[in-house]
Amino acid sequence: MSLKQTIEEIVEKHLPDASHFVVDVTVKEASGKQKVIILIDADEGLNIDACAKVSRAVGEELEAKDILEEAYVLEVSSPGLDFPLTSRRQYQKNIGRNIKVTLENGGEQEGELTSVEPLHVVLKTKKKEKGKKAVEEEVQLAFDQIKKSIVLVSFK
Known part of the structure; x- marks a missing residue:
């Protein structure tokens, strides 16, 4: 299983409820650190509290399972209007x-x-x-x- 798939599975476990879903997970190099960008959305709109909860829970699991060996930046947000529809x-x-x-x-x-x-x-x-x-x-x-x-x- 790829790193992206592993992180996506972790995110799905920590979504607040069934109305929330994963849009995209990207792992890339940025300024010598890995950057993990997680885009989530919800059927009735997404609030910042949901993003914060997912970020904390995913961050804790990534650390506990030592999935990323190097230092990394974790970013959880909604896709925004400029992100193409993908699902x-x-x-x-x-x-x-x-x-x-x-x-x-x-x-x-x-x-x-x-x-x-x-x-x-x-x-x-x-x-x-x-x-x-x-x-x-x-x-x-x-x-x-x-x-x-x-x-x-x-x-x-």
Whole structure:
């Protein structure tokens, strides 16, 4: 089992409840120390207390089991808006929000995420034809065709 998988399993044991989930675990070198970055999220939003509890519990277990031999920095946070959506659960959490999807073929789609199905997501997009009013249409995008999806921030 890789170091990343080991840490991910430890994190999953220390999540506050079933509404919380692991988004990503990264281990990299930073200024001569290893840096462990753990991104977690929750179906109904994540608070700083949950991040602090996970950080303490994971840190204690990493130390007790001596998993990282060298000095390290442990960072636990939410993915933030600039981090791409990587799981169906993240897509599900963002239904009703506008997202920008970059496709494997280089194309892009923007629209409101309306549903998440087993093999695809559905976006409500606005298509404007020359000289006509914009028309809304639903577009299905297969997960295997999605390269990257990010939530668009609205200041309205």
